[in-house]
Amino acid sequence: MLLRLPASVPEAQECMAAGAVPVGGATLVWAVWQRDGFPEQAMSLRNLPEANAVAHDGLGAAVVLNRVDDRVPEVLRRAAATVGTGAVRRTATVGGNLVGSTLRCLLPAALVLDARATVLERDRTHESPLAEVVAKQPLLLGIRWREPVASSYRKLPAEPGGPPPLVVAAAVHDEGGGRRHLRVAVRDGYDVLSDDVTCDGDTGQAVRTMNEGTVGTLHPEARDVVTQQVTDLLTRAADI
Template sequence: MLLRLPTSVSEAQRCLSEGAIPVGGATLQWAVWQRDGFPEQAMSLREVPEANVLGAEELGAAVLLSRVDDRVPEALRGAAARVGTGAVRRAATVGGNIVGSTLRCLLPAALVLDARATALDAQGPYETDLAELTAKRPLLLSLRWRTPLASGHRKLPDAPGGEPPLVVTTAVRDDHVLRVAVRVGYDVSCESVPCATDPAPALEALSRTSLGTLPAEAWDVVREEVTAVLARAAGR
């Protein structure tokens, strides 16, 4: 297998048009290739500047999870810090997690931040939303969002041999909108409601959305996380 390492978006676009298969940290893809056979050529974005951005309102697809730090909101930082083991986080990338993984641990955080994605295909880069990104799974270049007033991430402990653990992620935007994303099993739901300092009206509004059908144990976590994030937003 030939691994191509483009150094620009235009070069990466050319690699795609020539049939190169995108690969991030290969923490998941490697086992599939060992089972099904390796492609003739693969491509990594680790040398492309646009895929390595890391700032208050942007995160590149080639950034290793271990590098996601306090430059990004707590929702993303907390999600990245709780993926797998330290060894996995030192190899896995943002793009591989959101587009290539079935768990997509960073997706709830990206959803509450209302992030937009820049993707790349053989015709060039284009902007898309997270719904299209996860449905069509194009090559992700980067994510961008507006800085929230506050955000948070909570992942419950893994149950041995059970389903993926519950994840609750929250963010309060500067237009006083609360966004809450919940992962139950492999399914992620995200809802938005108006909010103020008092969590009661926001929780009442959330109870009338799809999140209102959550099991009682999951709703208890949502209540705790909403109360906490609204308090942090009010205390800024």
């Protein structure tokens, strides 16, 4: 197998045109290739500057998870820190987790940040909604988001080999004019649901409104976890 390492977007597009298969951090595809056979060409974006950016409002797809630090919002930093083991986080990438993984631990965090994906195609780059990226699994260059007022993330403990643990992500955004918006995303099993409500300072009302929407369809134990997480976040955000 020939591993290609493009250093620019045009080079990456040439690799795509030649049939190179994106490899990411290889934590997800390696076992499949060992079982089914290796492609003739693979491509890693680890030398592509656009795919390696770490900033307060964006992350490149080739960034390995242990590089996701306090330059990004708390919700995304905590999400990255809970993925797998330290060895996994040293090789697994942002793009691989969002596009290639069935667990998508970073997806709830990205959703509450109102993130949009930058997608690389053979003849262009363009922005795309995260839901479309998850469904179509294109080659991801990175994600960008709106910096929140405050955010939080919680992953419940889980038994090894059991079902995926419940994940709750939440963020409060400033809409201007004294208005704020709460976004919540929950991974329950393999499904991810999200909702957003206005939060004007009345924490109780915001929580009630949230529970009347998609979050209200969760089983009671999960709903209680979400309610507590959101209440704590809104209380903290009120002082900011």
